[in-house]
Amino acid sequence: xxxxxxxxxxxxxxxxxxxxxxxxxxxxxxxxxxxxxxxxxxxxxxxxxxxxxxxxxxxxxxxxxxxxxxxxxxxxxxxxxxxxxxxxxxxxxxxxxxxxxxxxxxxxxxxxxxxxxxxxxxxxxxxxxxxxxxxxxxxxxxxxxxxxxxxxxxxxxxxxxxxxxxxxxxxxxxxxxxxxxxxxxxxxxxxxxxxxxxxxxxxxxxxxxxxxxxxxxxxxxxxxxxxxxxxxxxxxxxxxxxxxxxxxxxxxxxxxxxxxxxxxxxxxxxxxxxxxxxxxxxxxxxxxxxxxxxxxxxxxxxxxxxxxxxxxxxxxxxxxxxxxxxxxxxxxxxxxxxxxxxxxxxxxxxxxxxxxxxxxxxxxxxxxxxxxxxxxxxxxxxxxxxxxxxxxxxxxxxxxxxxxxxxxxxxxxxxxxxxxxxxxxxxxxxxxxxxxxxxxxxxxxxxxxxxxxxxxxxxxxxxxxxxxxxxxxxxxxxxxxxxxxxxxxxxxxxxxxx
Ligand code: HEC
Ligand code: HEC
Numbered sequence: 158x159x160x161x162x163x164x165x166x167x168x169x170x171x172x173x174x175x176x177x178x179x180x181x182x183x184x185x186x187x188x189x190x191x192x193x194x195x196x197x198x199x200x201x202x203x204x205x206x207x208x209x210x211x212x213x214x215x216x217x218x219x220x221x222x223x224x225x226x227x228x229x230x231x232x233x234x235x236x237x238x239x240x241x242x243x244x245x246x247x248x249x250x251x252x253x254x255x256x257x258x259x260x261x262x263x264x265x266x267x268x269x270x271x272x273x274x275x276x277x278x279x280x281x282x283x284x285x286x287x288x289x290x291x292x293x294x295x296x297x298x299x300x301x302x303x304x305x306x307x308x309x310x311x312x313x314x315x316x317x318x319x320x321x322x323x324x325x326x327x328x329x330x331x332x333x334x335x336x337x338x339x340x341x342x343x344x345x346x347x348x349x350x351x352x353x354x355x356x357x358x359x360x361x362x363x364x365x366x367x368x369x370x371x372x373x374x375x376x377x378x379x380x381x382x383x384x385x386x387x388x389x390x391x392x393x394x395x396x397x398x399x400x401x402x403x404x405x406x407x408x409x410x411x412x413x414x415x416x417x418x419x420x421x422x423x424x425x426x427x428x429x430x431x432x433x434x435x436x437x438x439x440x441x442x443x444x445x446x447x448x449x450x451x452x453x454x455x456x457x458x459x460x461x462x463x464x465x466x467x468x469x470x471x472x473x474x475x476x477x478x479x480x481x482x483x484x485x486x487x488x489x490x491x492x493x494x495x496x497x498x499x500x501x502x503x504x505x506x507x508x509x510x511x512x513x514x515x516x517x518x519x520x521x522x523x524x525x526x527x528x529x530x531x532x533x534x535x536x537x538x539x540x541x542x543x544x545x546x547x548x549x550x551x552x553x554x555x556x557x558x559x560x561x562x563x564x565x566x567x568x569x570x571x572x573x574x575x576x577x578x579x580x581x582x583x584x585x586x587x588x589x590x591x592x593x594x595x596x597x598x599x600x601x602x603x604x605x606x607x608x609x610x611x612x613x614x615x616x617x618x619x620x621x622x623x624x625x626x627x628x629x630x631x632x633x634x635x636x637x638x639x640x641x642x643x644x645x646x647x648x649x650x651x652x653x654x655x
Contacts, residue, residue, distance in 0.1 A: 200635040202646040204597045205503035205653050208493060208583040209278055210286075212503055219496040220366060220581050221279020224488040226539030231486065237471050238483035242280060243272040244476075246432055247299045248337050250452045254462045258476055261434035261456025262297060264347060264442060264449035265333035267318055268431060269297045271480055274316045274362040278584040281487050282364045284315040286586060290334065300341035307334060307352045309359065315592035317359040318431070322563035322571070324616055325356035329564050331430045332357075337449065345449035358562040358614060360413055361592035364581050365420075369485035369537075370545050371410060371578070372419050374530045379408045379551050382527055393626040395524050397552040400568035400575070410551040413577070413590045414569035420481050428457060428477050436477045485537075489545060490581040493654045503650040509640040513651025516644050520630035525550055525576045525623070548579035548655070557606030557622030558615030562590065572619035583653040597652055604628050 209217035223235050246269050250260035262269050272280050273289040291312055294304045309317055319334065321327025332350045376399075383397055390396070399408045400415035411417040417426065425438025435442055436457040442450060463472040471479070493501025494510050502510035517523055526548040535541030553573045561572035569575075574590055582588075588600035593612060604624035606613070622628075634645035641647055 200643055200645075202598050202635070202643060202649040204599075204649060207586055208501075208503075208653055210586075213493065213497070213500055216493045216497050216501050217278055217584070219491040219493055219501075220488075220584055221281060222488055223486045224369075224539060227486060227537070228539075231537065234471065234479075234482050235486065238479055238486065239280060241476060241479040242275075242483040243270060245270045245273075245293075245297060246434060247297055248342070248451060249300075250456055255458045256460045256462035256472075257456065257458065258460065261432070261452055263335075263337035263433040263451075264345060264444045264446065265336050266431065266433040267331075267334050268316070269293050270432075271427070274431065275365055277364075277586055281366055281484065282581070283362050283585055284587060284592065286313065288312055288314055288316060290316060294335050295339075300337065301339050302335060302337055302341070303339035304335040304349060307349075309352070309357070310334070315361040315587040317361060317592060319350075319352060319357045319359055320562075320564055321350075321354060321357055322616070323565060324563045324571070325354065329566065333430070333433065333443070336444075337451075342449065342451065345446070345451075347444060347446050347449055356563070356616060358564060359591040360562075361587055361590065363411075363413065363577065364585070365484045366487050366581055367489035367545065367547060367578070368411065368420050368423075369487060370489060370532055370540055370543055371547065371551070372485070373532060373535065373540070374410070374545070374551070375533050376407045378530055379410070382530075382550050383552055386524060389521075390524055393521050393524065394621065395521070395554070395623045395627075397525070397550060397554055397623070398568065398573070400553055408551065409567060410575070413574055414564070414566045415551065415553055415575035416567040416569070420484050421477070424477050424480050424484070428480070434476070437475055438477070489543075489547075490655070492546070492580075493583060502654045504641045506640055509647045510651045510654045512640050512644065513647035513649065513654075516634055516639075516648045517651060520634065520648075521627040522631075522648075523548075524627070525552070525554060526579055527551075527576075546580060548582075549576045552576060554623045555620050556604065556624065558617075558619040559606045559613035560589065560603060560622070561613075561615030561619050563614070563616050571617075572615060579652065579655055581655065583655045598649055601631055602628065 205212050244259045246262045247260050248262045250257040268274055275281055277283045277285045290310055294306055295302050319332050323329045336347050338345045338347055383399055402409045402418045409415045409418045411423045417423040425436050428434045428436050429439040434457050435455040440455045457476045459475050460473055494507055499505050499507040527550040529544055529546050532541055532543045553569050553575055555572050556574050563571040565571055587595050594600050605628035606622045635643055637644040639647040
C-alpha cells in the first residue's frame with residue numbers, strides 16, 4: 158500500500174489521505190465536487206499545539222508541583238522526594254547491607270531515572286521534547302555500555318518502550334532496550350534484543366500528576382459510572398469494562414491497560430522494568446545471567462541499617478516508597494482558563510473553550526472521558542472529598558484494529574486500552590499509547606477504525622472501536638459554526654486548555 162507523505166516526510170493522517178484521494182478523483186470527474194472537498198478540508202480544526210511551547214508561553218504554571226493543603230509534616234518530604242524521583246541510578250551498589258540507595262541499574266534497562274521519562278512539562282510528567290535515552294544509552298556518567306540505539310527511538314521523538322506481542326512469538330512483556338555489557342562489566346555477556354522483527358509495539362510514558370487521588374477513588378463510583386447512561390452508550394456502541402484486581406476485586410486503574418491497582422505496585426514494576434532495579438515487590442533480576450548479577454538482591458531494600466545512628470524516617474524508606482510519596486503528593490493539573498483566564502484558551506476567547514467543553518459532553522467524548530470523580534474521606538485529609546476533573550472513566554474499551562497493540566495484559570485484551578485522563582493534555586507533546594502522533598486532532602481521528610488507510614497496528618480481527626460513532630459526531634462538528642470558526646475547533650481549543 159502506498160502511503161502519502163507530507164513535505165516534511167511525515168505520513169499524512171488517514172483523514173487527509175482520504176481527502177487527497179477524493180480530491181484527485183473529484184478533479185478527474187467534476188471540478189465542482191473537488192471544490193466542495195477543499196472547503197471541507199479547510200474546516201477541519203487545527204491543533205494549536207503544546208500550551209506553554211507553541212502558544213501562551215506564560216501558561217506553563219498550572220501543572221506540576223505539590224498539592225496545597227498538605228500538613229507541615231507531610232510537606233517535610235517534598236524536597237527529598239523530588240530529589241529521589243530525579244536521582245540517576247548507577248549499576249553497582251557500593252554500600253553493603255540494607256542501607257543502599259540510588260543503585261542497581263540493569264542488567265537490562267531503558268533509562269536511569271524516573272524523571273528522565275517523566276518530565277514534561279514538569280517533574281512527574283510525560284516524555285520531554287528531546288528523547289532522554291540518548292543521554293544514557295552508552296554511559297550513565299559512571300560506567301560505559303556498548304549499546305546501539307534502536308532506530309525507532311529518535312532524538313526529538315517520545316521515549317518508546319518496546320514489547321513483542323504473544324501473537325508474534327514474543328512474551329508480551331517489556332523488552333528492555335539496553336544492557337550494562339561493555340568495558341565496565343566485561344564479565345557480562347548479554348545482547349540487546351533484536352528489534353528488527355516486525356510487530357514490535359510501543360508504549361510512551363504516562364504523566365503521574367494526580368495519581369495520588371486516582372489511587373483511592375472508590376470502586377463503587379467507577380462501577381456505577383460503568384453502569385450509567387446505558388441507553389445512550391448502547392446507541393453509540395460504547396460498552397467499557399472494569400479491570401478487576403485479582404487480589405481483592407477492586408478496580409485496577411493505572412497504566413495504559415489499567416494493569417495496576419495503585420501507585421506503589423506501579424512503581425515497583427516501573428523500577429524493575431524501566432531501570433532494572435530489583436525491589437521489595439519484584440525482588441530478583443529479570444535477566445539472571447551470571448556475570449551480570451553484580452549486586453545482592455533486592456537492590457532497593459528498606460534501609461534497616463540506617464536505624465539508630467542519624468536515623469530519620471526518610472532514610473528508613475526504600476527508594477520505591479520515596480518515589481511513591483513524590484507521586485502521591487503531586488498536585489492535580491488545573492485548566493489554564495482557571496489559572497490564566499481568557500489567555501489560557503487558544504485564540505484568547507474563553508467562550509471558545511466553554512463551547513468546546515459543551516460539545517465534548519454533547520457528542521459523547523464524556524461518556525468515556527468522564528469529566529469527574531470525587532474522592533472519599535482521605536487518610537491524607539487534604540486529598541479527601543476532592544472533585545477530580547480527570548476526564549477518564551478509568552475503564553477499558555475496545556479501540557479497534559488500528560490502535561490495537563495485540564498485547565493481552567491483566568484484564569485487557571489486545572485491542573483494549575484504559576481511557577487516559579485528559580487533565581494535562583494541553584501540555585502533552587505526543588498522544589496515544591505509542592505516541593504515534595503529536596497532533597491532537599489526529600489523536601481523536603485515530604480512535605475510529607473506519608478511516609481508511611493508516612498505520613493500523615492490529616494483527617488479526619478485532620471488534621469495531623467503541624469510539625466510532627463519537628468520532629463521526631466529532632467530524633460533523635466541522636460543519637457547525639462555533640466561537641473560533643467551527644464547533645470542532647472550539648472542542649480542540651478546550652482540550653488544549655486542559
Ligand atoms: C524508560 C522510561 C521510563 C522510566 C525510566 C520510568 N517510567 Fe514510569 N512509565 C513509563 C511508561 C512507558 C509508562 C506506561 C507503562 C504502561 O502502562 O505499560 C509509565 C507509567 C508510570 C506510572 C503509571 C502512571 C499512570 O497514571 O497510569 C507511574 C506511577 C510511573 N510510571 C512511575 C515511575 C517511577 C516512580 C519511575 C522511577 C522508579 C518510573 N516511572 C520510571 C516510562 C518510564
Ligand atoms: C469508547 C471510549 C472513548 C471515547 C468515546 C473517546 N475516547 Fe478518547 N481515548 C479513549 C482511549 C481508550 C484512549 C487511549 C487509546 C490509545 O492510547 O491507544 C483515548 C485517547 C484520547 C486522547 C489521547 C490522550 C493521551 O493520553 O494520549 C485524546 C486527546 C482523546 N482521547 C480525546 C477524545 C475526544 C475529544 C473524544 C470525543 C471526540 C474522545 N476522546 C472519545 C477512549 C475514548
